[in-house]
Amino acid sequence: MKQEDPGSIRSHLQSKTLRPTVFWRVAEDIPPRLRTVFNVTSIALPLFLWWLATTFGQFDPKFLPSPAQVLTAFGQLLQSGALLKDTVASVWRVGVGFLGATLLSIPIGVYGCSFASIRALLEPLFGFIRYMPAPAFIPLLILYLGIEEEPKILLIVIGVFFFNVLMAMDTVKFVPKDLIESTFMLGGNRLATLLQVIFPYVLPGLIDACRINLAAAWQLVIVAELIAATEGLGRHISVAGRFLRTDEIFVYLIIIGVIGMTLDLSLQYLMRVSCRWADQKR
Amino acid sequence: MYLQMVGLNKHFETKNGPLVVLKDIDMNIKQGEFICAVGASGSGKSTLLRQIAGLDAPTAGEVRIDGQTVTGPGPDRGMVFQHYTLYPWMSVQKNTEFGLKLQGVPKKIRREQANYYLNVVGLTPFAKALPKQLSGGMKQRVAIARALASEPKVLLMDEPFGSLDVHTKEAMHEFMLELWQRTQITVFMITHDVEEAVFLANRIYALGSRPGTVRKEMAIDLPNRSTAVKRHSRFHDYRDELMDLMRQHGREALAV
Numbered sequence: 001m002k003q004e005d006p007g008s009i010r011s012h013l014q015s016k017t018l019r020p021t022v023f024w025r026v027a028e029d030i031p032p033r034l035r036t037v038f039n040v041t042s043i044a045l046p047l048f049l050w051w052l053a054t055t056f057g058q059f060d061p062k063f064l065p066s067p068a069q070v071l072t073a074f075g076q077l078l079q080s081g082a083l084l085k086d087t088v089a090s091v092w093r094v095g096v097g098f099l100g101a102t103l104l105s106i107p108i109g110v111y112g113c114s115f116a117s118i119r120a121l122l123e124p125l126f127g128f129i130r131y132m133p134a135p136a137f138i139p140l141l142i143l144y145l146g147i148e149e150e151p152k153i154l155l156i157v158i159g160v161f162f163f164n165v166l167m168a169m170d171t172v173k174f175v176p177k178d179l180i181e182s183t184f185m186l187g188g189n190r191l192a193t194l195l196q197v198i199f200p201y202v203l204p205g206l207i208d209a210c211r212i213n214l215a216a217a218w219q220l221v222i223v224a225e226l227i228a229a230t231e232g233l234g235r236h237i238s239v240a241g242r243f244l245r246t247d248e249i250f251v252y253l254i255i256i257g258v259i260g261m262t263l264d265l266s267l268q269y270l271m272r273v274s275c276r277w278a279d280q281k282r
Numbered sequence: 283m284y285l286q287m288v289g290l291n292k293h294f295e296t297k298n299g300p301l302v303v304l305k306d307i308d309m310n311i312k313q314g315e316f317i318c319a320v321g322a323s324g325s326g327k328s329t330l331l332r333q334i335a336g337l338d339a340p341t342a343g344e345v346r347i348d349g350q351t352v353t354g355p356g357p358d359r360g361m362v363f364q365h366y367t368l369y370p371w372m373s374v375q376k377n378t379e380f381g382l383k384l385q386g387v388p389k390k391i392r393r394e395q396a397n398y399y400l401n402v403v404g405l406t407p408f409a410k411a412l413p414k415q416l417s418g419g420m421k422q423r424v425a426i427a428r429a430l431a432s433e434p435k436v437l438l439m440d441e442p443f444g445s446l447d448v449h450t451k452e453a454m455h456e457f458m459l460e461l462w463q464r465t466q467i468t469v470f471m472i473t474h475d476v477e478e479a480v481f482l483a484n485r486i487y488a489l490g491s492r493p494g495t496v497r498k499e500m501a502i503d504l505p506n507r508s509t510a511v512k513r514h515s516r517f518h519d520y521r522d523e524l525m526d527l528m529r530q531h532g533r534e535a536l537a538v
């Protein structure tokens with residue numbers, strides 16, 4: 001018993017009460033108005049700094065074009081139709097490759113993983129292939145399939161498929177055992193349990209996995225086009241680089257970002273609409 | 283209907299050799315009984331219930347329902363788990379119907395049946411709500427309605443009120459008794475809560491730990507079942523006897 005000196009430990013404690021804060025809040029939301037302000041700042045501030053640098057700094061436009069120059073280049077590319085053609089080419093490749101990979105990987109991931117036997121068969125192989133970066137397959141793909149559309153689409157399929165399968169498997173691992181056993185007790189057979197319980201339960205996780213892998217697909221298409229293509233966003237960047245059209249490079253980079261973000265936001269929207277039950281907030 | 287456990291044994295293989303969880307369990311339960319199996323944590327209660335449910339196979343012995351050996355899970359035994367097991371994406375109504383849907387009951391009939399049992403558990407106003415909008419007690423009532431909708435021969439419950447606060451628990455006890463009297467359903471419930479068991483059951487099996495065995499079987503005879511009965515001297519006698527028994531088990535378990 002430390003009865004003699006009750007204050008002893010207290011004299012060593014550097015006790016501090018948590019002070020209230022707005023900016024440094026942890027695991028708490030900031031006021032909505034403030035959030036909007038920050039969100040706008042997040043885009044507007046870099047834009048402003050860019051403008052400031054090109055207006056008052058002595059930069060060669062070949063090195064750093066001004067926002068106005070980029071906007072002009074954007075207008076020209078839009079008018080010539082080059083931008084549209086390249087965008088369609090890239091989006092088409094991503095669309096086909098990603099959709100194909102998703103349609104293959106989700107059933108294999110979800111239904112495969114539900115059975116421990118199939119999981120044991122697939123997991124080692126896929127876990128191994130996953131660590132081979134998809135761009136490293138490009139020489140092989142060109143060797144096997146030439147330089148047309150097929151190798152580019154297949155590259156995306158490779159890059160998305162293995163990750164998607166493994167991520168789908170992970171979502172299935174977290175389905176509570178009680179939920180599956182309740183279904184058996186209610187008279188459900190294995191197939192009904194798969195289709196009507198496991199699948200709906202993992203759907204939000206699957207959409208999340210798709211979001212992450214869509215970003216990967218979007219990167220892969222650009223990489224593929226940098227190497228061999230006649231059209232596409234990535235292709236145009238590499239050509240513009242050769243002719244020192246920095247303004248066009250900027251236009252294409254921004255377009256790539258905008259399209260990627262739009263795809264991401266649409267998947268987020270899909271998630272909110274189809275999986276209201278999984279929403280963390282009430 | 284009768285439910286029998288005959289020479290039930292369950293071992294688990296572990297790194298340190300086999301772990302005997304259930305040893306020579308014999309029980310006989312008749313139609314319409316409300317049975318509670320009471321035991322300390324880790325005495326093998328959940329394991330016992332899983333054998334009855336058919337979610338796990340006994341190492342030796344068997345479980346019989348109407349003389350038929352249980353070989354797997356099925357809707358003739360309604361199960362309510364300790365943790366909430368409602369389907370979070372389905373409304374209360376859809377949750378209640380789901381067992382019937384799995385068994386191919388036409389939509390109109392299963393809707394009627396679900397509505398009936400939602401009314402029995404007093405949740406008709408919440409038919410359209412999602413599980414996350416319900417309180418813990420309401421969730422368990424939906425789980426009960428869902429299990430009852432298939433009109434099972436026996437309702438199995440694994441510490442169904444374990445995570446509820448005292449007042450909700452008390453309300454659920456009264457609800458359970460009312461339900462039992464109204465539907466004449468056979469209930470086999472496991473719990474570590476002695477008062478809960480004495481209040482609800484008409485017969486109690488007290489389980490000892492490591493390995494889980496039936497230490498005592500006790501018929502409960504109380505004048506009337508309402509919260510007032512908890513002040514009755516016989517209620518205290520039953521409770522104290524069981525508490526002493528479990529205390530003794532606890533000491534033995536610690537001494538090992």
Ligand SMILES: Nc1ncnc2c1ncn2[C@@H]1O[C@H](COP(=O)(O)OP(=O)(O)O)[C@@H](O)[C@H]1O
Nearest residue numbers: 294301303321322323324325326327328329330
């Ligand atoms: N699948 C299993 N494998 C190994 N040991 C288990 C398994 N299930 C339960 N046990 C052990 O059996 C004992 C009883 O568990 P359980 O039936 O859950 O007890 P209770 O429900 O009474 O708390 C515990 O010691 C637990 O560790």
Ligand SMILES: [Mg+2]
Nearest residue numbers: 327328329441
């Ligand atoms: Mg338990």
